[in-house]
Amino acid sequence: MKADFSDGSFRPALQRFFDNVKALPARFVASAARNGLPASDRTRSTFVFGNVFLHIHPVRVHRWSLRWTTTLGLGVASMAAFLVTLATGVLLMFYYKPYPDAAYQSMQDILFVVPSGRLIRNLHRWAANVMVVTVFLHMARVFYTASYRSPREFNWVVGIGLFAVTLGLAFTGYLLPWDQLAYWAITIGANIAQSPREVTDALGITSFFDIGGLQKLLLLGSDTVGEEALIRFYLFHVMLLPLGLACLLAVHFWRIRKDGGLARPADADSRADCPAEDTYPVFTEVPAKTYHLAALVRGRSPAVGRGPEATLPSMPHLFYAEAAVFMLTVLACLFLSLLSDAPLKELANPLVPENPAKAPWYFLGLRERVSSWAFMGGVGIPAVVLLGLALIPYLDRETAGTGEWFGGPGGRRLVAKAACVGTSSVLVLEAAAIRFGWIREWFPHVPQLVVTLLNPGTLLALVYGAYSTWLVKRYDSTRAGALGLFTCFLCGFAVLTVIGTFFRGPNWNFYWSPAHWPVH
Ligand code: HEM
Numbered sequence: 001m002k003a004d005f006s007d008g009s010f011r012p013a014l015q016r017f018f019d020n021v022k023a024l025p026a027r028f029v030a031s032a033a034r035n036g037l038p039a040s041d042r043t044r045s046t047f048v049f050g051n052v053f054l055h056i057h058p059v060r061v062h063r064w065s066l067r068w069t070t071t072l073g074l075g076v077a078s079m080a081a082f083l084v085t086l087a088t089g090v091l092l093m094f095y096y097k098p099y100p101d102a103a104y105q106s107m108q109d110i111l112f113v114v115p116s117g118r119l120i121r122n123l124h125r126w127a128a129n130v131m132v133v134t135v136f137l138h139m140a141r142v143f144y145t146a147s148y149r150s151p152r153e154f155n156w157v158v159g160i161g162l163f164a165v166t167l168g169l170a171f172t173g174y175l176l177p178w179d180q181l182a183y184w185a186i187t188i189g190a191n192i193a194q195s196p197r198e199v200t201d202a203l204g205i206t207s208f209f210d211i212g213g214l215q216k217l218l219l220l221g222s223d224t225v226g227e228e229a230l231i232r233f234y235l236f237h238v239m240l241l242p243l244g245l246a247c248l249l250a251v252h253f254w255r256i257r258k259d260g261g262l263a264r265p266a267d268a269d270s271r272a273d274c275p276a277e278d279t280y281p282v283f284t285e286v287p288a289k290t291y292h293l294a295a296l297v298r299g300r301s302p303a304v305g306r307g308p309e310a311t312l313p314s315m316p317h318l319f320y321a322e323a324a325v326f327m328l329t330v331l332a333c334l335f336l337s338l339l340s341d342a343p344l345k346e347l348a349n350p351l352v353p354e355n356p357a358k359a360p361w362y363f364l365g366l367r368e369r370v371s372s373w374a375f376m377g378g379v380g381i382p383a384v385v386l387l388g389l390a391l392i393p394y395l396d397r398e399t400a401g402t403g404e405w406f407g408g409p410g411g412r413r414l415v416a417k418a419a420c421v422g423t424s425s426v427l428v429l430e431a432a433a434i435r436f437g438w439i440r441e442w443f444p445h446v447p448q449l450v451v452t453l454l455n456p457g458t459l460l461a462l463v464y465g466a467y468s469t470w471l472v473k474r475y476d477s478t479r480a481g482a483l484g485l486f487t488c489f490l491c492g493f494a495v496l497t498v499i500g501t502f503f504r505g506p507n508w509n510f511y512w513s514p515a516h517w518p519v520h
């Protein structure tokens with residue numbers, strides 16, 4: 001008989017086998033986690049860089065970054081919402097069929113036949129809404145804390161890409177149920193894509209330079225919303241855009257590390273109350289130490305001069321906070337999904353227009369501006385705004401206020417005043433256009449180019465531009481101008497969204513309440 005003497009005793013093989021069975025769970029955990037419970041500074045570190053999912057985080061994180069007010073958890077909430085849409089989207093794909101004659105039926109099956117199908121669909125829809133909101137607020141947080149500045153300029157640009165892809169996902173997903181709402185909202189979207197024709201027609205060059213027609217064709221694959229459009233939207237929605245988002249997210253997170261963690265004020269070390277030295281001992285003091293790519297290349301890394309003195313181990317401080325935000329976001333999506341069902345109207349009918357055809361609420365601000373001036377409202381101004389947003393870090397090269405809420409000359413007071421200017425100008429222009437109409441109503445034969453260039457949307461953009469130029473001069477600061485412009489556009493967008501969502505009815509006419517809509 002063979003025996004095991006490794007522990008100095010004699011035990012038969014069967015006994016050893018049972019011992020192994022007993023020890024299996026503990027050995028499995030030890031083989032996966034290797035370093036046991038993260039109880040010391042050393043094991044807390046190996047917990048981070050020994051784990052494929054966690055090692056994107058730093059081992060230690062600055063106290064300033066851990067304050068709730070620094071980020072409000074919005075980046076993590078965006079990521080959580082994205083993961084919920086991803087998981088529920090994959091589940092929906094088991095049943096959804098991307099063909100016009102089957103799509104609507106498959107949505108009905110998901111709602112009425114597939115077990116928990118309705119909940120999964122609601123979760124997908126609500127998580128997408130939550131994602132749009134949190135991504136938008138996250139962008140605003142980064143802007144208002146001036147965290148886009150060097151060395152984070154490029155990450156801001158990557159963020160603008162994330163923002164655009166997020167909206168692209170929302171837009172392409174809207175067509176898939178193939179109901180009346182989807183069909184007619186996307187028809188309007190496609191007409192907006194075609195709207196540069198307004199300009200090429202006015203210039204008489206459409207016959208050889210039809211950028212609007214090309215855009216519409218690329219989007220729909222044909223003249224009207226049909227099966228080519230549905231398959232294109234499906235491919236974008238489930239494949240190309242999620243892949244694009246995943247690639248951009250990888251760069252985004254990697255850059256946060258490489259840019260030296262989150263932005264913080266220059267004196268954050270002294271302002272973030274540091275832990276006592278014996279709570280989390282650190283291995284050295286600034287400036288005795290420097291971080292650099294030791295002896296590999298010349299030059300400094302962004303972390304030079306930043307010691308670990310004001311930092312805490314990521315495990316547990318950062319991870320517990322992230323887990324809390326993550327769970328809260330999932331809970332919020334779940335709660336909303338149980339509370340309210342995602343809409344599904346009748347089967348799409350190309351012969352019966354939906355009136356009003358309303359896109360998702362976050363596009364209704366844009367739709368409000370597009371109502372009579374498709375090109376400037378739907379393409380011209382959004383393109384300028386997106387480009388302007390992307391260029392902010394390269395145009396504001398100041399350093400005062402980095403990492404602080406409303407940091408920079410003017411601060412909170414400036415933002416409050418800009419909010420008043422932004423809101424009142426959009427209200428005045430909207431009220432005037434609703435009450436008195438616009439150039440086309442006054443002068444029916446005026447050339448289209450005049451209407452295209454001179455409409456409430458362009459006027460509003462001009463007012464905002466002029467106000468922020470004045471702010472630049474008044475405070476002698478580009479950051480002051482940026483704060484003013486961003487706040488004005490934010491307020492303008494919010495007001496237009498509210499009007500588009502609640503006060504527009506059939507033919508996009510203004511109504512105080514849906515109860516006043518004409519009965520037909
Ligand atoms: C799917 C969308 C996005 C996700 C999941 C995401 C995620 C994150 C996370 C987790 C952080 C760490 C700090 C935090 O939690 O707030 C972060 C930081 C950052 N994000 Fe995003 N983000 C997204 C979109 C954006 C957008 C739209 C912008 C701006 C246009 C942006 C710009 C930045 C910048 C500049 C930082 C560094 C901020 C700092 O140093 O304080 N991100 N992002």
